[in-house]
Amino acid sequence: MPEAENILHHSMEEKRIVIAGAGFGGLTTALAMSKDPAIARHGYDLVLIDRHPHHLYTAGLYEAAAVSRHFARDEYLASSVCIPLADIIRALPIRFVQGTLAGVDVRNRRVTLDSQGTLSYDYLVLALGAETNYFDIPGLKEYSAPLKTANDAVALRNKIEGIAKSKHSLSIVIGGAGATGVELAAELVNFLCVLEREKNPRAPACRTTVMLLEASRDILPGFDAHAVRRITRRLRHLGVIVKTGIPIIAASKDDITLKSGERVPYDVLVWTGGIKGPHILKTLKLPLSPKGTLVVDPGLRVMQTDGRVFAIGDNAWVAHPRTKRPIPATAQVAEQEARHVAKAISRAVRGKPIRRFRTMKKYPFVLAVGRKYAYADLLVMRFAGRIGWCVKQLIQLRYFLFILPWPRAATLWWRNMMLYHSND
Ligand SMILES: Cc1cc2nc3c(=O)[nH]c(=O)nc-3n(C[C@H](O)[C@H](O)[C@H](O)COP(=O)(O)OP(=O)(O)OC[C@H]3O[C@@H](n4cnc5c(N)ncnc54)[C@H](O)[C@@H]3O)c2cc1C
CATH class of the missing domain: 3.50.50.100 (FAD/NAD(P)-binding domain)
Structure with a gap:
């Protein structure tokens, strides 16, 4: 797609924040940062990557599975939960690239997209969601x-x-x-x-x-x-x-x-x-939890990186400080983490230290x-x-x-x- 070509081949020198995944976490991060004057003032470009051209509203899926054909054709039904990213991003300062994240080179601060080349970043937010876990149960x-x-x-x-x-x-x-x-x-x-x-x-x-x-x-x-x-x-x-x-x-x-x-x-x-964590995470050579999700520090930065890679939502392992149990994998938590990361990056570009993410006692x-x-x-x-x-x-x-x-x-x-x- 032309936009991707443009970003991938002609602007390697730009300062850039890359958000991988336009689900609840990634989209909230992008929207929050697009409204933050510090990001534009410091000359950062916002790039949002997703393999789909839409944002999936998962909370409507169980409803969509139970509407008879009498009331809705397949496409109409799917459009009730698939919201085009173009409608969401509109005139906001976010560049959307449709592509599949295939790798992250933390040392050189680059991400690789399937068949689209590489893209450099200054800050990276991984918000790739989760996969169904079948626990190896036969059949x-x-x-x-x-x-x-x-x-x-x-x-x-x-x-x-x-x-x-x-x-x-x-x-x-x-x-x-x-x-x-x-x-x-x-x-x-x-x-x-x-x-x-x-x-x-x-x-x-x-x-x-x-x-x-x-x-x-x-x-x-x-x-x-x-x-x-x-x-x-x-x-x-x-x-x-x-x-x-x-x-x-x-x-x-x-x-x-x-x-x-x-x-x-x-x-x-x-x-x-x-x-469980998406399969791609296994190939990134980053620390993973037993569920295959990225282990993060209290500021939601992925462990064993240079502090410029964050993980949020279902693909992050965030334990409650008291119970040591993972906090729930919900859209609401993903959004809360996204707002924290948007603020954290905003502070980092202004040279301020990053704060701890505050988990709630109960959700x-x-x-x-x-x-x-x-x-x-x-x-x-x-x-x-x-x-x-x-x-x-x-x-x-x-x-x-x-x-x-x-x-x-x-x-x-x-x-x-x-x-x-x-x-x-
Ligand atoms: C049926 C169902 C109902 C739910 N109902 C609720 C509810 O009512 N309330 C609630 O709070 N939570 C609900 N959840 C949970 C909620 O959907 C998740 O916790 C939430 O989506 C997590 O947000 P996320 O940003 O981490 O991941 P997601 O929202 O899943 O977003 C991940 C994004 O990453 C993209 N992606 C993945 N891999 C790649 C790749 N390699 N390259 C590029 N893009 C990629 C995906 O296309 C997707 O857009 C529900 C989940 C399901 C499955």
């Missing part, structure tokens, strides 16, 4: 559907609809009851019932099964007991079969095997059981649990039900307003709300 990668991209969501929706056409009652098994598994299970119950009613409006009751399996003792590992209790109750009320403390040890074309020896047949198997969250119900823990207050759902909608609107001009943000928000709740 799991082969037979399960992931939910990480817009294509995954559309493919899952289409697969479910395809099977539902020829079968009376469907069995869906979801492995992994973290936030994604819970939101998806709750949404799919309703979706399957809608499909069944479309086929047979006189059907007395919905006969489909959604089973949510979790290897840990409870669903939502790491969440507080109150949330776990309320959400488990809500899932059971919706008709989701919740089984905990039973790891999946193998998957085949038609069933999964649990550690107890039980075999569970399925029509559709979805895996939302874990994430607020909102989880949608079917139809217009959500559990929201805002630390000072907790809501469950329709108020929680309203909180979730407002959080989405606030995010769209942060990344897009307000008419575009409001349109996207309204359009998605109409689309996602067409099934409810």
Whole structure:
């Protein structure tokens, strides 16, 4: 692409801040720095790299996977979660390069893009997200559907609809009851019932099964007991079969095997059981955590580098100073780390020392649990039900307003709300 050629071959002498990954962390870093006068005053160019031309709004994926074709074609559905980076960057002083990061040469401060050459940097922010972790469980990668991209969501929706056409009652098994598994299970119950009613409006009751399996003792590992209790109750009320403390040890074309020896047949198997650092990190010769994520110092600089490489979001290993456990891999944490790094680089270019990143004792969250119900823990207050759902909608609107001009943000928000709740 011409922009990349220009950057890659004609401007090696520019002072440059390169941000790799335009997800929640990378995009927030770029937007925050583009509004920082110190960056422009000191003559730094901002370059944002991503392999896709869009920003993926992952929080809408479980909804997109449960909208029937009756309401949305594939492209329309995908566009509800894929926001073009061109719309976001507009007139901001950010240069976007579409390309895949293939290497980092820390000593010479250069990144390599797949088939596009190299690009020098003065500061580098790595925000490459995460990959699905299958924990080497035999057959799991082969037979399960992931939910990480817009294509995954559309493919899952289409697969479910395809099977539902020829079968009376469907069995869906979801492995992994973290936030994604819970939101998806709750949404799919309703979706399957809608499909069944479309086929047979006189059907007395919905006969489909959604089973949510979790290897840990409870669903939502790491969440507080109150949330776990309320959400488990809500899932059971919706008709989701919740089984905990039973790891999946193998998957085949038609069933999964649990550690107890039980075999569970399925029509559709979805895996939302874990994430790990992206494969590319293994090739960078930088220190990695057991999960394959980059180990950072208290200022979020990658260890064993010259202090000019930062890592944020899902590809960074940030431990809570007291518990020593990693802080949650969420969009909200990625954004918080991004704001810290934007400030840190701004301080560094002004010759000031970098401050420590402040982790929170507890993180607020909102989880949608079917139809217009959500559990929201805002630390000072907790809501469950329709108020929680309203909180979730407002959080989405606030995010769209942060990344897009307000008419575009409001349109996207309204359009998605109409689309996602067409099934409810
Ligand atoms: C289905 C689902 C639902 C979720 N729901 C929520 C929610 O409701 N609330 C919440 O807080 N969190 C949610 N999360 C978690 C949240 O999406 C992540 O924690 C967040 O996206 C992390 O941000 P990030 O910037 O680290 O990575 P990402 O947002 O994943 O961004 C990484 C970016 O890097 C790009 N990239 C990767 N490799 C390369 C490469 N080699 N070269 C160039 N570009 C590359 C990718 O294309 C991507 O744009 C959800 C996750 C999923 C999967």
